[in-house]
Amino acid sequence: NAGVTQTPKFQVLKTGQSMTLQCAQDMNHNSMYWYRQDPGMGLRLIYYSASEGTTDKGEVPNGYNVSRLNKREFSLRLESAAPSQTSVYFCASSDPLGDKTYEQYFGPGTRLTVT
Amino acid sequence: RKEVEQDPGPFNVPEGATVAFNCTYSNSASQSFFWYRQDCRKEPKLLMSVYSSGNEDGRFTAQLNRASQYISLLIRDSKLSDSATYLCVVNRREYGNKLVFGAGTILRVKS
Numbered sequence: 001n002a003g004v005t006q007t008p009k010f011q012v013l014k015t016g017q018s019m020t021l022q023c024a025q026d027m028n029h030n031s032m033y034w035y036r037q038d039p040g041m042g043l044r045l046i047y048y049s050a051s052e053g054t055t056d057k058g059e060v061p062n063g064y065n066v067s068r069l070n071k072r073e074f075s076l077r078l079e080s081a082a083p084s085q086t087s088v089y090f091c092a093s094s095d096p097l098g099d100k101t102y103e104q105y106f107g108p109g110t111r112l113t114v115t
Numbered sequence: 116r117k118e119v120e121q122d123p124g125p126f127n128v129p130e131g132a133t134v135a136f137n138c139t140y141s142n143s144a145s146q147s148f149f150w151y152r153q154d155c156r157k158e159p160k161l162l163m164s165v166y167s168s169g170n171e172d173g174r175f176t177a178q179l180n181r182a183s184q185y186i187s188l189l190i191r192d193s194k195l196s197d198s199a200t201y202l203c204v205v206n207r208r209e210y211g212n213k214l215v216f217g218a219g220t221i222l223r224v225k226s
Contacts, residue, residue, distance in 0.1 A: 035216075040123070042202070042218040043159070058213070090158055103149075104214060106158035 004107035012113045013081040021076040023091030031094045032074035036087040081114045118215050121203050125221035132193045136220045138186045138203030147206035150188050152199045193224045
């Protein structure tokens with residue numbers, strides 16, 4: 001039981017390049033999330049998917065797109081990377097119907113640098 | 116004003132000390148409250164939920180004051196392994212069970 005996995009762990013991009021961050025969970029959770037974490041800012045929600053087939057914007061969606069490929073997988077795409085997108089990206093999942101109703105489980109993160 | 120505010124610290128304490136962190140939140144509609152722990156360069160993990168009546172888990176005690184909109188975490192008999200960043204987190208039902216995170220309070224426990 002791997003929990004939440006993310007790839008890649010590290011990435012360096014040049015301004016204008018594109019890439020997709022992959023996330024998968026094996027806990028059969030309905031909801032999945034993408035956050036970014038910057039020093040002094042806390043985690044900020046980029047996009048989330050309340051259930052398979054739905055996605056919605058969080059508080060900082062500009063410059064990103066997402067795909068909920070199936071119940072397990074939720075990817076985050078940067079179409080044209082900018083230096084302001086240098087950050088640590090975390091994927092998380094939760095099951096609002098579960099026992100610990102609001103606990104979110106996080107992946108290990110992707111450290112992205114845009115030069 | 117940030118929705119969840121925490122003293123960033125760092126709090127430097129000796130082993131065995133008692134340390135307390137406070138957190139304030141601005142949205143009175145917040146319904147659920149948590150403390151997460153984040154080790155250096157790792158992902159956040161749930162430490163404990165915070166209930167209206169207060170709750171304890173071993174050396175950790177969490178309190179909620181809805182009237183003043185603040186949450187506290189007390190750590191007794193600090194261990195070196197408690198060194199981490201502690202994130203105050205509130206939930207709102209809108210936006211698909213969204214969690215709003217504070218920026219965190221750094222704790223360093225020294226021998």
